[in-house]
Amino acid sequence: MTGKELLDKIGEANPELVEAAGQKSVGNRRKKWVAMAACFCVVAAGIGITSSLLSREEFNTNGIPIPAMSTEGLDNPMASMITLVVYQDRVYTWAESYIINVNNDGTIQPYDGIDGEKFAQIESLRGEYIGKARGNISEYSNRQEYEKDLASTLGGAEIYTVQGYSPLFRLCACWETLGDNGDTEKNIMFLENLNGIFLETGKDLLEDRLKIPGRWTKVEYQTDLGGGVKDGEYQTLEGVSSQQIDEFISDVCRSPFIDVKEEGWESSIDFFEECETLAYIRFTLEDGTRIGFQMIEGGYLWYYGLDEYPIKVDSELFSTILQAFS
Protein backbone atom coordinates (compact mmCIF):
# COMPACT_ATOMS: atom_id res chain seq x y z
CA MET A 1 0.00 0.00 0.00
CA THR A 2 1.29 3.45 -0.93
CA GLY A 3 0.17 6.99 -0.24
CA LYS A 4 -1.16 7.13 -3.80
CA GLU A 5 -3.31 4.07 -3.25
CA LEU A 6 -4.59 5.40 0.08
CA LEU A 7 -5.50 8.73 -1.54
CA ASP A 8 -7.38 6.79 -4.24
CA LYS A 9 -9.10 4.62 -1.63
CA ILE A 10 -10.42 7.70 0.19
CA GLY A 11 -12.29 8.40 -3.04
CA GLU A 12 -14.49 5.44 -2.12
CA ALA A 13 -15.46 6.87 1.27
CA ASN A 14 -19.09 6.64 2.30
CA PRO A 15 -21.10 8.87 -0.06
CA GLU A 16 -23.23 10.31 2.75
CA LEU A 17 -20.17 11.62 4.57
CA VAL A 18 -18.64 12.95 1.37
CA GLU A 19 -21.88 14.67 0.43
CA ALA A 20 -22.13 16.25 3.88
CA ALA A 21 -18.59 17.60 3.67
CA GLY A 22 -19.27 18.88 0.16
CA GLN A 23 -22.65 20.50 0.63
CA LYS A 24 -22.58 21.90 4.11
CA SER A 25 -19.01 23.10 4.39
CA VAL A 26 -19.47 23.37 8.11
CA GLY A 27 -17.19 24.49 10.83
CA ASN A 28 -18.22 24.82 14.45
CA ARG A 29 -17.22 28.44 14.31
CA ARG A 30 -19.38 29.46 11.43
CA LYS A 31 -22.10 27.30 9.99
CA LYS A 32 -22.28 27.47 6.25
CA TRP A 33 -25.38 25.46 5.57
CA VAL A 34 -26.10 25.14 1.92
CA ALA A 35 -27.98 21.88 2.16
CA MET A 36 -30.78 22.60 -0.26
CA ALA A 37 -31.43 19.87 -2.77
CA ALA A 38 -30.61 22.07 -5.70
CA CYS A 39 -27.80 23.95 -4.04
CA PHE A 40 -24.27 23.20 -5.08
CA CYS A 41 -21.02 24.92 -5.86
CA VAL A 42 -21.55 28.00 -7.94
CA VAL A 43 -19.97 31.23 -8.90
CA ALA A 44 -21.72 34.43 -9.76
CA ALA A 45 -21.43 35.61 -13.30
CA GLY A 46 -21.67 39.16 -14.49
CA ILE A 47 -24.41 40.53 -12.31
CA GLY A 48 -24.93 43.18 -9.71
CA ILE A 49 -23.68 45.88 -12.04
CA THR A 50 -26.33 48.30 -10.87
CA SER A 51 -26.05 47.42 -7.19
CA SER A 52 -24.09 50.49 -6.21
CA LEU A 53 -26.59 52.79 -7.87
CA LEU A 54 -29.53 51.27 -6.06
CA SER A 55 -27.70 51.19 -2.74
CA ARG A 56 -27.22 54.93 -2.85
CA GLU A 57 -30.80 55.37 -1.77
CA GLU A 58 -29.94 54.52 1.77
CA PHE A 59 -26.26 53.89 2.50
CA ASN A 60 -22.99 55.80 2.42
CA THR A 61 -21.58 56.21 -1.08
CA ASN A 62 -18.08 57.19 0.00
CA GLY A 63 -15.19 54.93 0.85
CA ILE A 64 -13.86 51.75 -0.69
CA PRO A 65 -15.92 50.46 -3.60
CA ILE A 66 -16.66 46.77 -3.07
CA PRO A 67 -16.92 45.40 -6.61
CA ALA A 68 -20.08 43.83 -7.91
CA MET A 69 -19.75 40.10 -8.40
CA SER A 70 -18.41 39.33 -11.84
CA THR A 71 -17.27 36.60 -14.20
CA GLU A 72 -13.75 37.04 -12.84
CA GLY A 73 -14.81 34.67 -10.11
CA LEU A 74 -14.92 31.82 -12.63
CA ASP A 75 -11.14 31.57 -12.57
CA ASN A 76 -10.99 31.65 -8.81
CA PRO A 77 -11.52 28.31 -7.08
CA MET A 78 -12.34 30.14 -3.86
CA ALA A 79 -15.45 31.50 -5.54
CA SER A 80 -16.92 28.04 -5.71
CA MET A 81 -18.82 27.99 -2.43
CA ILE A 82 -21.25 30.84 -2.84
CA THR A 83 -24.92 30.55 -1.93
CA LEU A 84 -26.85 33.41 -3.44
CA VAL A 85 -30.16 34.99 -4.38
CA VAL A 86 -30.57 37.77 -6.93
CA TYR A 87 -33.25 40.35 -6.15
CA GLN A 88 -33.79 43.59 -8.05
CA ASP A 89 -30.33 43.38 -9.63
CA ARG A 90 -28.59 42.96 -6.29
CA VAL A 91 -26.74 39.78 -5.32
CA TYR A 92 -27.36 38.59 -1.77
CA THR A 93 -24.94 35.97 -0.47
CA TRP A 94 -25.09 33.61 2.51
CA ALA A 95 -24.49 35.25 5.89
CA GLU A 96 -26.01 33.25 8.78
CA SER A 97 -28.25 30.22 9.28
CA TYR A 98 -30.66 29.21 12.00
CA ILE A 99 -31.71 25.58 12.05
CA ILE A 100 -33.80 23.29 14.22
CA ASN A 101 -34.94 19.74 13.74
CA VAL A 102 -38.54 18.90 14.61
CA ASN A 103 -38.60 15.21 15.46
CA ASN A 104 -41.47 13.05 14.26
CA ASP A 105 -42.85 13.00 17.82
CA GLY A 106 -43.06 16.82 17.81
CA THR A 107 -40.07 17.42 20.09
CA ILE A 108 -37.48 19.92 18.96
CA GLN A 109 -33.81 19.19 18.62
CA PRO A 110 -31.80 22.43 18.99
CA TYR A 111 -28.81 23.07 16.81
CA ASP A 112 -25.84 25.32 17.59
CA GLY A 113 -27.64 26.88 20.55
CA ILE A 114 -30.86 27.62 18.65
CA ASP A 115 -33.87 26.05 20.39
CA GLY A 116 -37.55 26.28 19.46
CA GLU A 117 -38.09 29.58 21.24
CA LYS A 118 -35.07 31.28 19.69
CA PHE A 119 -35.98 29.93 16.28
CA ALA A 120 -39.51 31.32 16.64
CA GLN A 121 -38.04 34.73 17.52
CA ILE A 122 -35.94 34.72 14.36
CA GLU A 123 -38.92 33.47 12.34
CA SER A 124 -41.02 36.40 13.60
CA LEU A 125 -38.58 38.75 11.86
CA ARG A 126 -39.87 37.63 8.47
CA GLY A 127 -41.25 40.70 6.74
CA GLU A 128 -42.80 41.13 3.32
CA TYR A 129 -43.02 38.00 1.19
CA ILE A 130 -41.01 38.44 -1.99
CA GLY A 131 -41.39 35.10 -3.75
CA LYS A 132 -39.96 31.67 -4.30
CA ALA A 133 -36.27 31.28 -5.17
CA ARG A 134 -35.81 29.74 -8.60
CA GLY A 135 -32.92 27.34 -7.96
CA ASN A 136 -31.79 27.94 -11.53
CA ILE A 137 -28.13 28.75 -10.88
CA SER A 138 -25.22 26.41 -11.29
CA GLU A 139 -21.58 27.05 -12.03
CA TYR A 140 -22.28 26.97 -15.74
CA SER A 141 -25.40 29.12 -15.79
CA ASN A 142 -25.30 31.84 -18.39
CA ARG A 143 -25.85 35.53 -17.85
CA GLN A 144 -29.53 35.33 -18.78
CA GLU A 145 -30.14 32.95 -15.89
CA TYR A 146 -28.53 35.34 -13.42
CA GLU A 147 -30.56 38.26 -14.68
CA LYS A 148 -33.87 36.64 -13.71
CA ASP A 149 -35.33 37.99 -10.50
CA LEU A 150 -34.93 35.53 -7.61
CA ALA A 151 -32.32 33.61 -9.56
CA SER A 152 -30.75 31.43 -6.90
CA THR A 153 -28.98 28.29 -5.85
CA LEU A 154 -31.71 27.80 -3.26
CA GLY A 155 -34.40 26.04 -5.21
CA GLY A 156 -37.80 26.25 -3.56
CA ALA A 157 -36.87 28.50 -0.63
CA GLU A 158 -39.36 31.26 0.23
CA ILE A 159 -37.73 34.68 0.23
CA TYR A 160 -38.76 37.47 2.61
CA THR A 161 -37.52 40.85 3.72
CA VAL A 162 -36.29 41.01 7.34
CA GLN A 163 -38.08 43.32 9.74
CA GLY A 164 -35.78 45.97 11.20
CA TYR A 165 -33.22 45.71 8.39
CA SER A 166 -33.02 47.34 5.01
CA PRO A 167 -34.05 45.06 2.15
CA LEU A 168 -31.20 46.66 0.23
CA PHE A 169 -28.92 44.86 2.66
CA ARG A 170 -30.60 41.76 4.07
CA LEU A 171 -33.16 39.16 3.00
CA CYS A 172 -34.03 35.80 4.46
CA ALA A 173 -34.73 32.44 2.86
CA CYS A 174 -36.95 29.93 4.65
CA TRP A 175 -37.52 26.27 3.87
CA GLU A 176 -38.23 22.93 5.43
CA THR A 177 -36.73 19.57 4.57
CA LEU A 178 -38.64 16.41 5.39
CA GLY A 179 -36.41 13.52 6.43
CA ASP A 180 -37.04 9.84 5.70
CA ASN A 181 -37.90 9.18 9.33
CA GLY A 182 -40.59 11.87 9.49
CA ASP A 183 -38.34 14.53 11.04
CA THR A 184 -38.50 18.04 9.64
CA GLU A 185 -35.46 20.28 9.43
CA LYS A 186 -36.53 23.94 9.51
CA ASN A 187 -34.12 26.47 8.10
CA ILE A 188 -33.88 30.25 8.07
CA MET A 189 -30.96 31.64 6.15
CA PHE A 190 -29.98 35.31 6.12
CA LEU A 191 -28.53 36.56 2.86
CA GLU A 192 -26.79 39.91 2.57
CA ASN A 193 -25.85 42.28 -0.22
CA LEU A 194 -22.19 43.09 0.39
CA ASN A 195 -21.02 43.65 -3.17
CA GLY A 196 -21.48 46.57 -5.51
CA ILE A 197 -21.49 48.88 -2.48
CA PHE A 198 -19.22 51.40 -0.76
CA LEU A 199 -17.78 50.98 2.72
CA GLU A 200 -15.93 53.80 4.43
CA THR A 201 -15.92 53.08 8.16
CA GLY A 202 -17.18 50.37 10.47
CA LYS A 203 -20.32 52.44 10.97
CA ASP A 204 -21.42 51.61 7.41
CA LEU A 205 -21.58 47.94 8.40
CA LEU A 206 -22.06 47.66 12.16
CA GLU A 207 -24.48 50.55 12.63
CA ASP A 208 -26.18 51.28 9.31
CA ARG A 209 -26.62 47.70 8.14
CA LEU A 210 -26.27 45.29 11.07
CA LYS A 211 -27.57 47.73 13.71
CA ILE A 212 -25.36 46.44 16.50
CA PRO A 213 -24.76 49.56 18.69
CA GLY A 214 -27.11 49.63 21.68
CA ARG A 215 -28.80 46.36 20.67
CA TRP A 216 -26.39 43.62 21.68
CA THR A 217 -27.35 41.37 24.57
CA LYS A 218 -24.56 38.79 24.60
CA VAL A 219 -20.95 38.52 23.45
CA GLU A 220 -19.27 35.15 22.95
CA TYR A 221 -15.99 33.97 21.49
CA GLN A 222 -13.93 31.09 20.21
CA THR A 223 -10.23 31.17 19.75
CA ASP A 224 -7.29 29.35 18.24
CA LEU A 225 -4.95 31.13 20.63
CA GLY A 226 -2.36 28.75 21.98
CA GLY A 227 -2.05 26.89 18.71
CA GLY A 228 -4.76 24.33 19.34
CA VAL A 229 -8.13 23.99 17.71
CA LYS A 230 -11.01 23.92 20.14
CA ASP A 231 -14.05 21.99 19.06
CA GLY A 232 -17.42 22.95 20.45
CA GLU A 233 -19.48 25.92 21.36
CA TYR A 234 -18.71 29.58 21.78
CA GLN A 235 -17.64 30.71 25.25
CA THR A 236 -19.25 33.62 27.07
CA LEU A 237 -16.89 36.58 27.25
CA GLU A 238 -15.86 37.44 30.78
CA GLY A 239 -13.53 40.04 32.23
CA VAL A 240 -14.69 42.77 29.86
CA SER A 241 -17.43 45.14 31.03
CA SER A 242 -20.52 46.07 29.02
CA GLN A 243 -19.23 49.61 28.87
CA GLN A 244 -15.96 48.41 27.35
CA ILE A 245 -17.89 46.42 24.74
CA ASP A 246 -19.92 49.53 23.88
CA GLU A 247 -16.72 51.56 23.60
CA PHE A 248 -15.16 48.87 21.44
CA ILE A 249 -18.15 48.94 19.08
CA SER A 250 -17.88 52.74 18.91
CA ASP A 251 -14.17 52.45 18.11
CA VAL A 252 -14.92 49.94 15.36
CA CYS A 253 -17.61 52.23 13.93
CA ARG A 254 -15.04 55.02 13.65
CA SER A 255 -12.37 52.79 12.08
CA PRO A 256 -11.78 52.55 8.34
CA PHE A 257 -12.32 49.64 5.99
CA ILE A 258 -9.14 48.69 4.16
CA ASP A 259 -8.36 46.71 1.03
CA VAL A 260 -5.88 43.89 1.80
CA LYS A 261 -4.23 44.49 -1.58
CA GLU A 262 -3.33 48.00 -0.54
CA GLU A 263 -1.78 46.60 2.63
CA GLY A 264 0.69 44.58 0.61
CA TRP A 265 -1.05 41.21 0.33
CA GLU A 266 -2.12 39.73 -2.96
CA SER A 267 -5.38 38.50 -1.46
CA SER A 268 -6.94 37.61 1.88
CA ILE A 269 -5.66 34.04 1.39
CA ASP A 270 -2.09 35.34 1.60
CA PHE A 271 -3.07 37.37 4.62
CA PHE A 272 -4.48 34.30 6.36
CA GLU A 273 -1.35 32.31 5.50
CA GLU A 274 0.70 34.72 7.58
CA CYS A 275 -1.70 35.08 10.44
CA GLU A 276 -1.38 32.70 13.34
CA THR A 277 -3.50 34.47 15.94
CA LEU A 278 -7.15 34.43 15.26
CA ALA A 279 -10.30 34.65 17.36
CA TYR A 280 -13.99 34.71 16.65
CA ILE A 281 -16.33 37.11 18.37
CA ARG A 282 -20.10 36.78 18.12
CA PHE A 283 -22.75 39.28 19.15
CA THR A 284 -26.33 38.25 19.87
CA LEU A 285 -28.77 41.11 19.39
CA GLU A 286 -32.06 41.80 21.15
CA ASP A 287 -34.00 40.50 18.15
CA GLY A 288 -32.24 37.11 18.51
CA THR A 289 -30.00 37.49 15.45
CA ARG A 290 -26.32 36.59 15.73
CA ILE A 291 -23.41 38.33 14.06
CA GLY A 292 -19.88 36.97 13.98
CA PHE A 293 -16.52 38.55 13.17
CA GLN A 294 -12.98 37.31 13.03
CA MET A 295 -10.45 39.24 15.09
CA ILE A 296 -6.85 39.04 13.99
CA GLU A 297 -3.86 40.34 15.91
CA GLY A 298 -2.87 43.76 14.67
CA GLY A 299 -6.38 45.18 14.86
CA TYR A 300 -8.11 43.51 11.91
CA LEU A 301 -11.83 42.82 12.23
CA TRP A 302 -13.26 40.65 9.49
CA TYR A 303 -16.89 40.12 8.49
CA TYR A 304 -17.84 37.07 6.48
CA GLY A 305 -18.67 38.09 2.91
CA LEU A 306 -16.11 40.89 2.88
CA ASP A 307 -13.08 38.66 2.53
CA GLU A 308 -10.76 41.22 0.98
CA TYR A 309 -11.91 44.16 3.10
CA PRO A 310 -11.35 44.05 6.89
CA ILE A 311 -11.84 46.95 9.26
CA LYS A 312 -8.52 48.19 10.65
CA VAL A 313 -9.35 49.01 14.25
CA ASP A 314 -7.08 51.43 16.06
CA SER A 315 -8.20 50.82 19.64
CA GLU A 316 -6.54 49.56 22.79
CA LEU A 317 -9.75 47.70 23.54
CA PHE A 318 -9.07 45.42 20.57
CA SER A 319 -6.05 43.98 22.38
CA THR A 320 -7.89 44.01 25.72
CA ILE A 321 -10.64 41.83 24.28
CA LEU A 322 -8.19 39.49 22.53
CA GLN A 323 -6.36 39.06 25.84
CA ALA A 324 -9.65 38.34 27.61
CA PHE A 325 -10.16 35.46 25.17
CA SER A 326 -6.90 33.85 26.14
Place this chain on the structure above:
Amino acid sequence: MEDEKIVALYQARQEAAIVCTAEKYGGRLRSLSLHIVEDRETAEECENDTYWEAWSRIPPHDPKGYLYAFLARITRHISLNCCRDRSRLKRQAFILELTGEMEQCIPDGEDTQAQAEARELGEILDDFLRQLPEEKRNVFLRRYWYLDSIPQIAQQFWMTPGAVRTMLSRIRKELRERLQKEAYVL
Protein backbone atom coordinates in the same frame (compact mmCIF):
# COMPACT_ATOMS: atom_id res chain seq x y z
CA MET B 1 -35.71 12.15 -14.27
CA GLU B 2 -35.42 9.91 -11.22
CA ASP B 3 -32.15 8.08 -10.66
CA GLU B 4 -33.83 4.69 -10.88
CA LYS B 5 -35.11 5.46 -14.38
CA ILE B 6 -31.69 6.69 -15.50
CA VAL B 7 -30.04 3.53 -14.17
CA ALA B 8 -32.70 1.45 -15.93
CA LEU B 9 -31.75 3.19 -19.21
CA TYR B 10 -28.12 2.22 -18.68
CA GLN B 11 -29.16 -1.35 -17.99
CA ALA B 12 -31.27 -1.41 -21.14
CA ARG B 13 -28.23 -0.08 -23.05
CA GLN B 14 -30.16 3.04 -24.12
CA GLU B 15 -27.82 5.93 -24.96
CA ALA B 16 -30.45 8.29 -23.60
CA ALA B 17 -29.01 7.30 -20.23
CA ILE B 18 -26.00 9.50 -20.90
CA VAL B 19 -28.11 12.44 -22.05
CA CYS B 20 -30.28 12.20 -18.93
CA THR B 21 -27.23 11.87 -16.67
CA ALA B 22 -25.65 14.94 -18.25
CA GLU B 23 -28.84 16.94 -17.86
CA LYS B 24 -29.25 16.02 -14.23
CA TYR B 25 -25.70 15.87 -12.92
CA GLY B 26 -23.45 17.35 -15.62
CA GLY B 27 -23.00 20.71 -13.88
CA ARG B 28 -22.08 19.18 -10.55
CA LEU B 29 -19.66 16.69 -12.05
CA ARG B 30 -17.94 19.36 -14.15
CA SER B 31 -17.73 21.59 -11.12
CA LEU B 32 -16.20 18.80 -9.05
CA SER B 33 -13.65 18.06 -11.75
CA LEU B 34 -12.86 21.75 -12.31
CA HIS B 35 -12.05 22.09 -8.63
CA ILE B 36 -9.51 19.27 -8.90
CA VAL B 37 -7.93 19.91 -12.30
CA GLU B 38 -8.37 23.71 -12.37
CA ASP B 39 -8.76 23.68 -16.14
CA ARG B 40 -12.14 24.06 -17.79
CA GLU B 41 -11.35 22.11 -20.93
CA THR B 42 -9.93 19.17 -18.95
CA ALA B 43 -12.91 19.29 -16.60
CA GLU B 44 -15.31 18.89 -19.53
CA GLU B 45 -13.20 16.02 -20.80
CA CYS B 46 -13.31 14.34 -17.37
CA GLU B 47 -17.07 14.83 -17.26
CA ASN B 48 -17.46 13.08 -20.64
CA ASP B 49 -15.11 10.29 -19.60
CA THR B 50 -17.26 9.81 -16.50
CA TYR B 51 -20.32 9.08 -18.64
CA TRP B 52 -18.51 6.47 -20.69
CA GLU B 53 -17.03 4.89 -17.61
CA ALA B 54 -20.50 4.72 -16.10
CA TRP B 55 -21.75 3.22 -19.37
CA SER B 56 -19.16 0.45 -19.13
CA ARG B 57 -19.80 -0.22 -15.42
CA ILE B 58 -23.62 -0.30 -15.42
CA PRO B 59 -24.36 -3.19 -15.53
CA PRO B 60 -23.03 -5.06 -13.60
CA HIS B 61 -23.16 -2.17 -11.10
CA ASP B 62 -26.63 -1.10 -10.07
CA PRO B 63 -26.27 2.31 -8.37
CA LYS B 64 -29.97 2.94 -7.78
CA GLY B 65 -30.28 5.32 -4.88
CA TYR B 66 -26.70 6.54 -5.06
CA LEU B 67 -26.19 7.45 -8.71
CA TYR B 68 -24.57 10.83 -8.04
CA ALA B 69 -22.17 9.35 -5.50
CA PHE B 70 -21.30 6.61 -7.99
CA LEU B 71 -20.61 9.16 -10.74
CA ALA B 72 -18.73 11.55 -8.42
CA ARG B 73 -16.31 8.81 -7.39
CA ILE B 74 -15.56 8.14 -11.06
CA THR B 75 -15.11 11.85 -11.79
CA ARG B 76 -12.75 12.29 -8.85
CA HIS B 77 -10.70 9.26 -9.89
CA ILE B 78 -10.43 10.37 -13.54
CA SER B 79 -9.63 13.97 -12.56
CA LEU B 80 -6.98 12.88 -10.08
CA ASN B 81 -5.29 10.72 -12.71
CA CYS B 82 -5.39 13.62 -15.19
CA CYS B 83 -3.52 15.73 -12.65
CA ARG B 84 -0.93 12.98 -12.24
CA ASP B 85 -0.48 12.36 -15.96
CA ARG B 86 -0.62 15.85 -17.46
CA SER B 87 2.20 18.12 -16.44
CA ARG B 88 0.66 21.09 -18.24
CA LEU B 89 -2.08 21.21 -15.58
CA LYS B 90 0.53 22.19 -13.02
CA ARG B 91 -1.24 20.14 -10.37
CA GLN B 92 1.39 17.42 -9.98
CA ALA B 93 3.15 19.17 -7.11
CA PHE B 94 -0.13 19.55 -5.24
CA ILE B 95 -1.08 15.90 -5.76
CA LEU B 96 2.40 14.83 -4.65
CA GLU B 97 1.96 16.93 -1.51
CA LEU B 98 -1.32 15.13 -0.73
CA THR B 99 0.22 11.76 -1.53
CA GLY B 100 3.09 12.52 0.84
CA GLU B 101 0.59 13.38 3.57
CA MET B 102 -1.15 10.06 2.99
CA GLU B 103 2.18 8.22 3.26
CA GLN B 104 2.34 9.50 6.85
CA CYS B 105 -0.79 7.48 7.65
CA ILE B 106 0.79 4.19 6.65
CA PRO B 107 2.28 2.26 9.57
CA ASP B 108 5.65 0.52 9.34
CA GLY B 109 5.51 -2.97 7.79
CA GLU B 110 6.92 -4.70 10.83
CA ASP B 111 4.08 -3.38 12.95
CA THR B 112 1.49 -5.04 10.81
CA GLN B 113 2.15 -8.71 10.98
CA ALA B 114 -1.30 -10.01 11.72
CA GLN B 115 -2.20 -10.01 8.08
CA ALA B 116 -4.68 -12.83 8.24
CA GLU B 117 -6.96 -10.81 10.49
CA ALA B 118 -6.78 -7.69 8.41
CA ARG B 119 -10.07 -6.10 7.56
CA GLU B 120 -10.97 -4.48 4.30
CA LEU B 121 -9.31 -1.03 4.08
CA GLY B 122 -12.46 0.68 2.85
CA GLU B 123 -14.36 -0.62 5.84
CA ILE B 124 -11.69 0.62 8.26
CA LEU B 125 -11.62 4.04 6.61
CA ASP B 126 -15.40 4.37 6.80
CA ASP B 127 -15.40 3.39 10.46
CA PHE B 128 -12.61 5.83 11.16
CA LEU B 129 -14.42 8.69 9.42
CA ARG B 130 -17.70 8.00 11.20
CA GLN B 131 -15.99 8.13 14.57
CA LEU B 132 -14.37 11.51 13.91
CA PRO B 133 -16.18 14.62 15.21
CA GLU B 134 -18.13 16.28 12.40
CA GLU B 135 -15.80 19.22 11.91
CA LYS B 136 -12.66 17.07 11.82
CA ARG B 137 -14.31 14.67 9.39
CA ASN B 138 -15.33 17.49 7.08
CA VAL B 139 -11.89 19.07 7.16
CA PHE B 140 -10.30 15.67 6.38
CA LEU B 141 -12.67 15.00 3.50
CA ARG B 142 -12.28 18.53 2.11
CA ARG B 143 -8.54 17.93 2.01
CA TYR B 144 -8.33 14.34 0.78
CA TRP B 145 -11.60 13.75 -1.09
CA TYR B 146 -12.23 17.20 -2.57
CA LEU B 147 -8.51 18.04 -2.66
CA ASP B 148 -8.85 21.55 -1.21
CA SER B 149 -5.77 23.60 -0.40
CA ILE B 150 -5.00 24.52 3.22
CA PRO B 151 -5.94 28.21 2.78
CA GLN B 152 -9.22 27.20 1.12
CA ILE B 153 -10.11 25.02 4.09
CA ALA B 154 -8.99 27.74 6.51
CA GLN B 155 -11.36 30.25 4.96
CA GLN B 156 -14.22 27.80 4.74
CA PHE B 157 -13.99 26.72 8.37
CA TRP B 158 -12.88 30.03 9.84
CA MET B 159 -9.58 28.65 11.03
CA THR B 160 -6.00 29.74 10.55
CA PRO B 161 -3.92 27.72 8.08
CA GLY B 162 -1.74 26.72 11.01
CA ALA B 163 -4.76 25.36 12.88
CA VAL B 164 -5.87 23.43 9.77
CA ARG B 165 -2.41 21.89 9.41
CA THR B 166 -2.39 20.96 13.10
CA MET B 167 -5.83 19.39 12.84
CA LEU B 168 -4.93 17.41 9.70
CA SER B 169 -1.68 16.25 11.21
CA ARG B 170 -3.53 14.93 14.27
CA ILE B 171 -6.11 13.17 12.12
CA ARG B 172 -3.38 11.53 10.03
CA LYS B 173 -1.71 10.34 13.23
CA GLU B 174 -5.03 8.94 14.45
CA LEU B 175 -5.55 7.18 11.13
CA ARG B 176 -2.08 5.71 11.25
CA GLU B 177 -2.74 4.39 14.77
CA ARG B 178 -6.05 3.00 13.64
CA LEU B 179 -4.51 1.19 10.70
CA GLN B 180 -1.83 -0.15 12.98
CA LYS B 181 -4.40 -1.35 15.49
CA GLU B 182 -6.39 -3.05 12.78
CA ALA B 183 -3.16 -4.67 11.59
CA TYR B 184 -3.97 -3.62 8.11
CA VAL B 185 -2.00 -5.39 5.39
CA LEU B 186 0.27 -2.84 3.76
